[in-house]
Amino acid sequence: MLRVKSPQDLGAGLLFIFIGCVGLYFGKDLTYGSARAMGPGFFPIWLSWIINFMGAVCLVRSVTLEGDPIATIPIRPILWVSVGVLLFGYLIEHVRLELALLTLAVVATQSRRQTDLTQKIVAGFAILFGIAIIATRVQTFAFLKPFGDAVFGVSQWICLALFAIYALLTWGERDARQTVILSVCMSIAAVTIFVVLLGQAMPTYTADYIAPVFSKIGSIFSSIRGR
Amino acid sequence: MDFNVFSNLMTGFVAAGTFQNIGFAMLGCMVGTLIGVLPGIGPIPTLAMLLPITFGLDPLSSLIMMAGIYYGAQYGGSTTSILVNMPGESSSVVTCIDGHQMARRGRAGSALAIAALGSFFAGCVGTIFIAGFGPPLASFAQKFNSPDYFSLMVLGLVTAVILAQGSVLKAVTVIIIGLLFGLVGTDVNSGATRYTFGISSLWDGIDFLPMVIGMFGLVEIIRNLEQESIERNPISTKLRDLWPNRQELKEASPSVLRGTALGSLLGILPGGGAVLAAFAAYTVEKKVVRNPSFAFGKGAIQGVAGPEAANNAAAQTSFIPLLTLGLPSNPIMAIMMGAMMIQGIQPGSAVMTSNPDLFWGLVASMWIGNLMLVIINLPLIGMWVKLLQVPYRLLYPAIIMFCCIGVYSSNSEPSQLLIMVFFAAFGYILMRFGCEPAPMVLGFILGPLMEENLRRSMVLSRGDPMIFMQRPISATLLALTACVVLLIVLPSFRKTREVAFQE
Known part of the structure; x- marks a missing residue:
């Protein structure tokens, strides 16, 4: 049974994945090009994938490592x-x-x-x-x-x-x-x-x-x- | 390129020594200290909030004023940490430990004077350091090609992570998010608009000013507001007790020397800067000083002198990578770089050759700025102490007003304020999830440059990523990056880093 041990990591992971997905979704119409001739979409798409990956790692960490709770947001x-x-x-x-x-x-x-x-x-x-x-x-x-x-x-x-x-x-x-x-x-x-x-x-x-x-x-x- | 240190410095002093420029340096120091003294507001928010007032000036004056603000803010930060035990930023945390204990013992004036004099000495050495190291490094940088620049930026961004508090993973991600934010707007090469969501004010990209003010200024205010009433009882000090006695001077001077040496070296490293230097200097002092008259943590003057000198020396020399390589080594330098770019200057090795007056003028003005701090601020300590007694509930509306006017005046568009609020919220959320938002500025500033250099390298190599390994400079830089990554991942280093931040 999964238990969230580190709420901060969970939040950060979700936020990162959200940003990564926004990057991918709004970047899908940009020309990707090729490594040889990079289009406007090349770099952003790569960045978005890396952000998604990092977000996923954060999520994994949130259920494996103990961490701090999120303080209430006033x-x-x-x-x-x-x-x-x-x-x-x-x-x-x-x-x-x-x-x-x-x-x-x-x-x-x-x-x-x-x-x-x-x-x-x-x-x-x-x-x-x-x-x-x-x-x-x-x-x-x-x-x-x-x-x-x-x-x-x-x-x-x-x-x-x-x-x-x-x-x-x-x-x-x-x-x-x-x-x-x-x-x-x-x-x-x-x-x-x-x-x-x-x-x-x-x-x-x-x-x-x-x-x-x-x-x-x-x-x-x-x-x-x-x- | 001219390598003669002193003739170069002379050029600088002539350019910076005009009546007008000295006036701006003075003004910068004053307002920098004024805002920097306010508890909870460190150099980064101060610099961000005061950026707009430098925009109307010509490039050199504006940079001089910025440098003044920076030093002022740092000095103001140490004043607060000594008198109130409330560090504005992580670089003053160390000063807090012994400085406040000294103040409790009634030696607040002496601690402040040592901090100022030590900083001044470190500033002088730092200036000579820049004059000596700048030209050789810049001429070396002219050998750099796109792949080398790309690898350099990778190195810079990775090393910046060491400085961020908290998880390395999150810091890296925050930087990458910064890179992505930096790409918003019209792509220079294809003319395609990226991530503008149909909002016309994003076509030129996200403006630097609302971003930094929102992310640092407003977030800081909100964070201070949530602690409903902060207890602040500054320890009063009189001008009479300002001067350190002979014993203290004797104890402090070797520490100042050590701090200066350490700070100057650490400042040059990409990713280095005031914070790292201050922590390192404190650790060194603790190891080196055998029998201090007051134990460390109980008000040892060495614990004030060393870190203060180190952080000022590093603050000075961290301009070197920015001015010669175009690489900001920490968030503060990123803000400086943003300010230069707004003035139409692209920092890098070209500045020194194409615009020597500007480069050397800036270097000279750093020295002038340091001098101003000693001349103006030491006698004014009484006034800054009074300012510390103004309750926060009165200050924050004024600070918000200032942020708003600044952002609005840069480009009379309500949408700028919307962007500011967006980044304030974003920065606040990041903070709540345990991510330090400061490294994001680094990514934001370097995003477009990194993409451009990657694109050029790829064109050069016809799409073969091995180009980064084949070129010697680039390969060395990447090897260094790999070492840094290993260091961060290695458990033993990780532990020391955590301990360092906890102290």
Whole structure:
């Protein structure tokens, strides 16, 4: 009777075989060629077979050698960090850098224990934007596109509201208050470093609204001097 | 090719000594230390996360800044391990053992100073080593042909396995998976798109930046988050106690010399690098030093000086295989290679001849970087200690923000962030199954090169794989590879390796 003695090896073996099979399946349409004239499929197919072989060895080891158990995988940090990062990527085109960063901070802080209420609000927000992103990006859900467009149309207000609600709800706790303050400082610093100092092109409110004001002041000054 | 060490170094110092470049070296050291000091974040994640800020610069400045970040990160790592007993990465694990005990005894400042001064000395020697060994090796490398390169890469990838913690089998597989990931995108020869799954942003291949940031930066954050609250009570130190006393200096200097020698040699080996050197140096110190004033493990200064010097010397000389052969010997060098390729430089023997300013500038900047560390960081220790007291719950949103901006700024596409999340998840799962994800970068970087060299060799030999045995260089390299494989498989070596990692 087979008994899994090393769960880590079992997991690794299955993962390797999965990758190897994906490699073989999606590589089957590539020209294999011959050793003399290697086609685009030659190297990948060989690699995939080796990976499969290694995976099989891992599986054999998992029932023969004692090994460590797989530690439980905590869902919360992975989930909220990923959601935050993805929201940042899709939101930045609509709400620009500063607000996208604040949103990211609020979502990312959920990976630690928070009060139920903020957690629900943030989750609701994430789901709303998740639907909007799918509606505007995936062809199959094109019928939802007006909804997505509408959400993105007012997305900056939604983000601002989220941040304001978060700040208000958590102002009582020292930790969360510090996070709020820090994230505001951080987004100011980010704009300064990346956009002003390093000159990287990114959509920011600072560049779009504040810079023109400065240049206007500058032109007023120069016109005064010109007179 | 010019073999005169000093005229070469002069070229370098002229190129790297401009006001602007010194400024970037300084900035690199500062931010490198800043991130490297944070507990749980070692040199690899630091380097990965800070890569984007070097992109806007011209190639030399950007490499100089990268080198600064690297040294800064390493130094920051040892600061953390001495003060908090929390090594950021495996190369500082050794420093932890005696360094933290010294700190407990109230000699934290002295341990830090010895670490910095020892590293500086090792850095100087390492720089001369590169200047001396680089040109001969590069001119030798020009004799290399495709089969030789292929065998060299096989050797490099196999020896890299020794460094990976845990099972050898898994490390090898992870590297091969890396090779496969490296092939994603349009095939240069046939124009066929491979493994793109119809996603247009994969046509140019998987981008390097989101991959490393996801796999090292985000994974590190998630891993730290799961330990809900980490107890961190850094031992405070004052500038006043910073200087080691005469007794300590006397005890430490021979160790520094030994560490430097050992580190410089181990760094050159493909697969060598800071980690191996630090472990080896600690073992040597333990054997050589007869009667330390404090026993090893109880705060022996030799146990700090030797490994710190060794890891810095090795960090320095591990640039040699990268710059002369185009072979990254460890994951950190793979990231450096990725950064060079983003700047449009293909590392290898050609860099030295076609771009001497760049090569020697980089070598000189390593020395400048080391100097900066001593000048800037020693007085700033108080500040880094303060930073250690900032709780992690405040730091991690900032770090995530930084990762995101970095990835987004490299190529304003949301899909990059998707790739980052994918690799974060992948790296995390690998880790949970007992596989170290770091060697994957090596495979990822070398994948396309390896395929190209294999293809060319096969064309040369008309499909006969015996070509790898017939060419002398290639045959030697493969024989070496076989030796390494035997070593890994042999039970006695295996045991020592396991013991080394457990210590």
